[in-house]
Amino acid sequence: MAVSEAPLLAAAARRPAPVTPIWFMRQAGRYMPEYRALRERHTLLELCAQPELITEVTLQPVRALGVDAAILFADILLPLVPMGLDLGFVAGEGPAIANPVRTAHDIASLRAVDPEADLGAVLSGIRILSGELPPHVPLIGFVGGPFTVGTYAVEGGPARQALEAKRMMHAAPELWHALMQKLTVALGDFLVAQVRAGARVVQLFDSWAGLLDAHDYRTHALPYSRAVLERVADLGVPRIHFGVGASHLLPAMRETGAEVLGLDWRTSLDEGWASVGPDRAVQGNLDPAALFAPLPELRRRVDRILERAAGRDGHIFNLGHGILPGTPVDHVRAVVDYVHERTAG
Amino acid sequence: MAVSEAPLLAAAARRPAPVTPIWFMRQAGRYMPEYRALRERHTLLELCAQPELITEVTLQPVRALGVDAAILFADILLPLVPMGLDLGFVAGEGPAIANPVRTAHDIASLRAVDPEADLGAVLSGIRILSGELPPHVPLIGFVGGPFTVGTYAVEGGPARQALEAKRMMHAAPELWHALMQKLTVALGDFLVAQVRAGARVVQLFDSWAGLLDAHDYRTHALPYSRAVLERVADLGVPRIHFGVGASHLLPAMRETGAEVLGLDWRTSLDEGWASVGPDRAVQGNLDPAALFAPLPELRRRVDRILERAAGRDGHIFNLGHGILPGTPVDHVRAVVDYVHERTAG
Numbered sequence: 001m002a003v004s005e006a007p008l009l010a011a012a013a014r015r016p017a018p019v020t021p022i023w024f025m026r027q028a029g030r031y032m033p034e035y036r037a038l039r040e041r042h043t044l045l046e047l048c049a050q051p052e053l054i055t056e057v058t059l060q061p062v063r064a065l066g067v068d069a070a071i072l073f074a075d076i077l078l079p080l081v082p083m084g085l086d087l088g089f090v091a092g093e094g095p096a097i098a099n100p101v102r103t104a105h106d107i108a109s110l111r112a113v114d115p116e117a118d119l120g121a122v123l124s125g126i127r128i129l130s131g132e133l134p135p136h137v138p139l140i141g142f143v144g145g146p147f148t149v150g151t152y153a154v155e156g157g158p159a160r161q162a163l164e165a166k167r168m169m170h171a172a173p174e175l176w177h178a179l180m181q182k183l184t185v186a187l188g189d190f191l192v193a194q195v196r197a198g199a200r201v202v203q204l205f206d207s208w209a210g211l212l213d214a215h216d217y218r219t220h221a222l223p224y225s226r227a228v229l230e231r232v233a234d235l236g237v238p239r240i241h242f243g244v245g246a247s248h249l250l251p252a253m254r255e256t257g258a259e260v261l262g263l264d265w266r267t268s269l270d271e272g273w274a275s276v277g278p279d280r281a282v283q284g285n286l287d288p289a290a291l292f293a294p295l296p297e298l299r300r301r302v303d304r305i306l307e308r309a310a311g312r313d314g315h316i317f318n319l320g321h322g323i324l325p326g327t328p329v330d331h332v333r334a335v336v337d338y339v340h341e342r343t344a345g
Numbered sequence: 346m347a348v349s350e351a352p353l354l355a356a357a358a359r360r361p362a363p364v365t366p367i368w369f370m371r372q373a374g375r376y377m378p379e380y381r382a383l384r385e386r387h388t389l390l391e392l393c394a395q396p397e398l399i400t401e402v403t404l405q406p407v408r409a410l411g412v413d414a415a416i417l418f419a420d421i422l423l424p425l426v427p428m429g430l431d432l433g434f435v436a437g438e439g440p441a442i443a444n445p446v447r448t449a450h451d452i453a454s455l456r457a458v459d460p461e462a463d464l465g466a467v468l469s470g471i472r473i474l475s476g477e478l479p480p481h482v483p484l485i486g487f488v489g490g491p492f493t494v495g496t497y498a499v500e501g502g503p504a505r506q507a508l509e510a511k512r513m514m515h516a517a518p519e520l521w522h523a524l525m526q527k528l529t530v531a532l533g534d535f536l537v538a539q540v541r542a543g544a545r546v547v548q549l550f551d552s553w554a555g556l557l558d559a560h561d562y563r564t565h566a567l568p569y570s571r572a573v574l575e576r577v578a579d580l581g582v583p584r585i586h587f588g589v590g591a592s593h594l595l596p597a598m599r600e601t602g603a604e605v606l607g608l609d610w611r612t613s614l615d616e617g618w619a620s621v622g623p624d625r626a627v628q629g630n631l632d633p634a635a636l637f638a639p640l641p642e643l644r645r646r647v648d649r650i651l652e653r654a655a656g657r658d659g660h661i662f663n664l665g666h667g668i669l670p671g672t673p674v675d676h677v678r679a680v681v682d683y684v685h686e687r688t689a690g
Contacts, residue, residue, distance in 0.1 A: 160505075163634050163669060166634035166635075170635065171638060171642075212611070213612075245611075248592055248611050248612055268593075287558060292511070293515035293516060297515050324506060
């Protein structure tokens with residue numbers, strides 16, 4: 001199969017694809033026994049630090065599921081480590097940063113990132129993967145959105161309300177802007193390096209953007225996301241942009257220039273696509289919890305999404321958020337097969 | 346001032362009000378020093394079990410802030426206690442239920458609630474408050490939506506994904522329906538009793554409805570919320586309905602019959618009102634995090650919301666979610682004064 005025929009690349013360009021391509025956010029992870037076996041011997045940060053392990057974990061779901069894309073195994077917060085933040089992962093609670101960014105001094109102290117020197121393991125992993133993946137299964141590189149990564153940096157960990165970050169935006173907007181600028185450079189450089197190493201698609205995960213209203217999003221997040229995506233605009237890779245609970249932001253998120261907008265599961269695919277506009281592709285949007293449903297019910301839910309895509313070119317099937325721990329692998333595999341069966345031209 | 350002139354009641358009926366009425370979700374709570382003083386001596390469940398304490402806590406923000414409504418101090422999960430669930434509150438983590446509802450047997454074991462016998466302290470508190478509140482400050486009674494209360498009951502505590510509840514809906518819809526029916530009766534009876542005791546407005550908090558897409562909301566949540574609100578439809582009290590992150594559900598939520606729809610802060614007020622329709626009032630929708638902003642910035646944000654209401658009758662000013670711990674009381678008070686100043690006819 002020629003490289004240009006990869007279903008994911010066709011759909012991202014809104015050209016006819018042989019099947020509706022499908023992959024899953026967080027398709028490599030704890031729900032897979034192969035992954036859990038590796039995690040018994042390595043921490044998450046160790047997995048992200050060794051090219052062979054990155055490669056292995058990235059390939060696990062490609063082998064097990066038959067998906068149409070591989071997504072680089074990494075974490076959106078990795079670039080914060082060479083910037084000087086003390087990042088760890090607390091079991092069951094997620095990331096924790098021991099020295100969160102709160103002051104002008106903290107921001108000034110953030111170091112510049114040299115992707116090759118500082119995040120070389122990831123780039124080496126991409127190079128290995130580029131040689132191993134079949135041509136019809138492109139590798140997706142990614143970074144977090146500056147807003148989301150910056151919010152983690154300010155909060156020091158998951159914070160559903162993003163209160164400290166919003167406090168900085170409102171009370172000291174010049175500090176927020178300085179932080180965003182540093183992150184925009186670091187994340188943009190890293191994304192460019194990923195593409196040069198072999199990533200054929202990129203995704204910007206602005207996971208927390210949905211915490212903002214449209215006014216704050218346009219002021220404090222959108223310009224930086226757009227700047228990161230513009231860095232790879234001329235490199236020939238489709239750009240996917242995704243946020244959770246962000247249906248109210250879709251018209252603004254398209255202004256990042258992304259060719260593909262990810263829809264979370266709450267938005268119906270047709271309404272989401274209407275918000276995004278017909279000149280963009282969409283990705284989504286099965287509720288991750290639906291993967292726990294009995295197979296007949298699960299297939300009905302897949303059907304509803306495919307019906308809403310109405311056979312238009314430009315639909316990449318995915319979840320509306322990442323795969324949940326405990327998800328039955330056979331259900332994930334069944335969805336891949338079913339989407340392929342239902343859409344094979 | 347005549348009872349019918351209470352600004353909140355006028356706005357809820359979309360009649361001209363002397364000022365845009367304002368109150369705050371979670372206006373009684375930890376951000377207030379008076380409340381923290383009481384909490385040093387009493388647990389949350391103790392506060393909810395003594396009519397005098399309920400009255401005191403409910404009145405604290407009315408005295409301190411000059412708001413246009415009092416909201417009963419209680420918790421949406423209280424009715425689960427007489428139903429047989431072992432409810433506690435874990436500091437910093439929220440409610441925890443030691444015996445969550447998972448099986449047909451668990452659901453069958455849920456006891457019926459007699460509001461007067463089982464939740465009499467709350468009703469006594471309402472009776473006392475009815476005598477103490479000035480006529481222009483109506484008391485708002487409330488219950489949780491059956492979906493939200495049921496999801497807590499199934500999950501056993503806060504669960505951002507509502508995975509166990511969705512699993513029951515998808516794999517055993519008859520169980521979910523049975524649970525919803527029991528809760529609909531209990532919550533409906535309790536809401537009727539609150540109105541008979543003196544609540545002059547009611548709010549249904551279906552806080553977690555936003556976790557559902559429109560299809561699941563219509564199938565597994567809406568019918569029960571509507572049934573609860575219908576119980577008080579003929580009692581002459583305006584009915585407010587609110588969910589977080591639920592902008593995609595607003596057209597469905599209006600089908601509950603509620604006269605007022607609450608908007609969360611992510612939706613712009615004008616767009617939210619358009620989704621809800623011109624024949625309903627709206628409540629909202631300042632970002633709770635904005636209360637931490639410097640006063641000039643905070644006032645600009647209030648201005649933007651008032652501009653979006655565009656002087657139409659039927660706007661009740663509120664937050665788009667509850668007041669956050671640590672919120673500066675003087676900022677809350679400043680918003681009350683500013684909204685009154687800006688809108689005094």
